[in-house]
Amino acid sequence: MGTAIAFYILAALILTGGVLVITAKSAVHSVVWLVGTIIAIAALYVVQHAEFLAVIQVLVYAGGIVVLYLFVVMLVNLKRPAEAIVHPQRRERTGLLLGGALLAQFAAVAFYAFNSPQVGTAATYSARGNVEAVARALYVEYLVPFEVASVLLLVAMVGAIVLARRDA
Amino acid sequence: MIDMVVIPVFKMLVVITAVLSAVAYMVLLERKVQAWVQVRLGPMRVGPHGVLQPIADVLKLITKEDVRPASADRFLFTLAPILVVVPALIVFAVVPFGTSTTMFGKEISLYITDLDIGLLYIVSVASIGLYGLILGGWASNSKYPLLSSLRASAQIVSYEVAVTMTLVSLIVTAGSLSLVEIVKAQEAHGVWYVFIQPVAFVIFVIGALAETNRAPFDLPEAEQELVGGFHTEYSGMRFALFFLAEYTNMIVVSAVGVTMFLGGWLAPFSSVSWLAWLGLVPGWVWFSLKTFLLLSLFLWIRATLPRYRYDQLMRLGWKVLIPLALVNLAVSAVLKVLL
Numbered sequence: 371m372g373t374a375i376a377f378y379i380l381a382a383l384i385l386t387g388g389v390l391v392i393t394a395k396s397a398v399h400s401v402v403w404l405v406g407t408i409i410a411i412a413a414l415y416v417v418q419h420a421e422f423l424a425v426i427q428v429l430v431y432a433g434g435i436v437v438l439y440l441f442v443v444m445l446v447n448l449k450r451p452a453e454a455i456v457h458p459q460r461r462e463r464t465g466l467l468l469g470g471a472l473l474a475q476f477a478a479v480a481f482y483a484f485n486s487p488q489v490g491t492a493a494t495y496s497a498r499g500n501v502e503a504v505a506r507a508l509y510v511e512y513l514v515p516f517e518v519a520s521v522l523l524l525v526a527m528v529g530a531i532v533l534a535r536r537d538a
Numbered sequence: 539m540i541d542m543v544v545i546p547v548f549k550m551l552v553v554i555t556a557v558l559s560a561v562a563y564m565v566l567l568e569r570k571v572q573a574w575v576q577v578r579l580g581p582m583r584v585g586p587h588g589v590l591q592p593i594a595d596v597l598k599l600i601t602k603e604d605v606r607p608a609s610a611d612r613f614l615f616t617l618a619p620i621l622v623v624v625p626a627l628i629v630f631a632v633v634p635f636g637t638s639t640t641m642f643g644k645e646i647s648l649y650i651t652d653l654d655i656g657l658l659y660i661v662s663v664a665s666i667g668l669y670g671l672i673l674g675g676w677a678s679n680s681k682y683p684l685l686s687s688l689r690a691s692a693q694i695v696s697y698e699v700a701v702t703m704t705l706v707s708l709i710v711t712a713g714s715l716s717l718v719e720i721v722k723a724q725e726a727h728g729v730w731y732v733f734i735q736p737v738a739f740v741i742f743v744i745g746a747l748a749e750t751n752r753a754p755f756d757l758p759e760a761e762q763e764l765v766g767g768f769h770t771e772y773s774g775m776r777f778a779l780f781f782l783a784e785y786t787n788m789i790v791v792s793a794v795g796v797t798m799f800l801g802g803w804l805a806p807f808s809s810v811s812w813l814a815w816l817g818l819v820p821g822w823v824w825f826s827l828k829t830f831l832l833l834s835l836f837l838w839i840r841a842t843l844p845r846y847r848y849d850q851l852m853r854l855g856w857k858v859l860i861p862l863a864l865v866n867l868a869v870s871a872v873l874k875v876l877l
Contacts, residue, residue: 402614405669425658432723433665437672437695441688444676501655501715 383410397443401436408432422500478536549650553630561785562592566839575841594662596778604774607678614677619772619779622670625663626786632656633793634718636803636821646823649718656717660794661702664749667783668694671768674780678771687768689848690758694749695698695836696855696870701745703863707870708798711735717794721802722763730801737798741859742836746791750784753840757848776816790831792807793825799829 387407394400408431415424508516566581566588573580581588606615636648653659668691675687709715711734724730732739736825748755759767769780796802803821807813846854 396611398611398614398673402617402669402673405666409666421653422655422658425655425662429658429662429665433662433668437665437668437691440669440672441691444672444684445688 373417377414380410380414380417381409386415398440399443401443404439405432405436408436420500422504545644545646546650549646550631551710553635553650554627557627557630557786557789558782560789561782561868562596564785564788564833566592567594567833568840569833571837571839575838586852599778600775601670602774604776607680607771610771611635611677611679614673616776618670618674618677619776619783620670621673622667622783623779623786625667625670626790628785629660629663629790630718630793633790634797634802635825638723639820651717652718654719655715656678657705657720660717660790661705662735664787664790665698667787670780670783673805675773678728678768680771682765683768683770686758686764686770689764690751693751693755693757693851693855694845696852697745697748697859700741700855700859700863701749703860703867704741704745705798707738707863707867708735710810710867710870710874715800716727717795721797721804724801725808729806730799732799735799735866737862738870739795741863741866743800744854744859746795747839748851750787750791750836752788752836754843754846755851757851775858788833788836789791789829792829792836795832796825796828800832807840 384407385412386401387410390403391407394403409428412424412427412432415427468531539558569591570580570588579622581591584590584594606612621774631650632653634649634652638647640646671690671694675683675685675690677683708720708731711731712720714720714723719732727734751758758764764770769777771781803825805816805819805821805824807816
């Protein structure tokens with residue numbers, strides 16, 4: 371019962387935050403609402419007994435990535451006149467297309483999650499300890515995908531450095 | 539009901555009250571220590587030797603007019619001081635002041651909660667406080683606060699890497715992320731981790747100075763270049779909140795340092811038999827004493843060392859401390875496996 375109430379309150383907060391990210395007039399306000407949304411999602415993880423995930427969510431997204439967004443948004447003046455947008459219809463169409471793709475993806479994940487057998491509930495994981503459960507999944511059960519993903523990130527990082535150095 | 543609501547709320551009230559009064563007296567202590575180093579007397583008028591000065595200061599700050607610049611962003615200008623103070627205070631939820639005590643026939647633990655990811659909680663909550671600094675400087679719509687907040691956030695982000703890396707090597711040594719377990723591991727090893735991880739301790743202290751924007755790394759507040767820092771446009775109670783957060787953060791890093799490196803609530807010299815009577819002193823007294831010593835070190839450094847230049851600060855962070863912390867982590871991981 372308590373979990374359900376917490377879930378609905380947090381879900382309302384997340385959705386409100388998400389809408390405000392899009393509708394805020396100033397880009398800096400958007401970023402602030404984004405931080406609020408991320409923290410609310412972290413709270414949702416806590417309700418699901420995934421404390422480790424929640425802390426990492428705050429640390430990586432709210433504390434790291436969005437700070438860099440904020441730097442960029444603050445230093446680049448994003449106020450441009452309305453006539454600078456050339457094709458308003460094209461923007462709308464692209465938005466609809468991307469939104470639809472995202473919705474389809476969510477639906478696919480939800481469908482897959484409902485139909486696949488339960489691997490472990492939150493209770494079994496929290497009994498073993500959150501950190502241990504995540505570590506076991508990452509470094510034992512899914513070691514190869516994890517390493518592939520890290521190599522991918524490394525390639526992206528090296529690529530960014532190469533691109534930035536070209537004109538230097 | 540009593541265990542779930544009354545005791546935690548009571549503990550929170552005690553901790554917040556203690557922290558806030560500690561902050562008020564930290565300000566006085568800082569002024570006094572600086573005065574003594576510079577052969578002055580410091581505040582002397584309010585009460586004997588100025589001991590009531592903090593109360594006068596607080597009254598002044600509360601009653602002052604709260605000025606908001608006309609071109610400031612109203613929403614973020616209000617939000618920024620709150621975003622700085624709240625993370626600084628909620629970090630204390632996982633700091634263990636002692637093991638437990640008996641009160642009214644009930645066993646009460648001397649920490650608000652013991653998370654099994656306590657250290658990660660501290661690091662992640664502390665990283666939220668950064669938004670207050672950045673947004674405060676931006677929302678003032680004034681150039682010096684903006685420059686200062688950029689400096690502050692670049693500095694904090696850089697030194698966060700080195701500090702977190704030292705904490706990771708501590709985790710490797712202790713084998714736990716819970717602060718209570720880390721102190722218990724030091725008890726079981728029979729030695730404080732400052733003696734096992736001296737390099738990590740040095741990096742931690744330097745990084746802590748930089749992360750709290752304290753001298754010699756107080757570049758965000760360099761008066762000669764930047765007027766007064768990211769809170770230049772703030773006045774009255776909102777300014778007081780920034781001030782409060784700065785000193786609370788000092789207490790936070792000292793308390794974390796004591797817990798991680800200096801044995802938390804443990805009495806010193808536990809292995810020396812004729813000093814065993816030191817164990818009779820309650821743990822929270824040792825904890826407060828050690829935290830006080832670390833804080834005094836901060837004040838001493840501020841009164842002694844000149845300020846770094848910005849490029850020197852960045853070089854020290856990225857080219858010295860981070861590689862050193864990485865090597866330290868690798869060495870402690872290898873030793874952990876071999877020994």
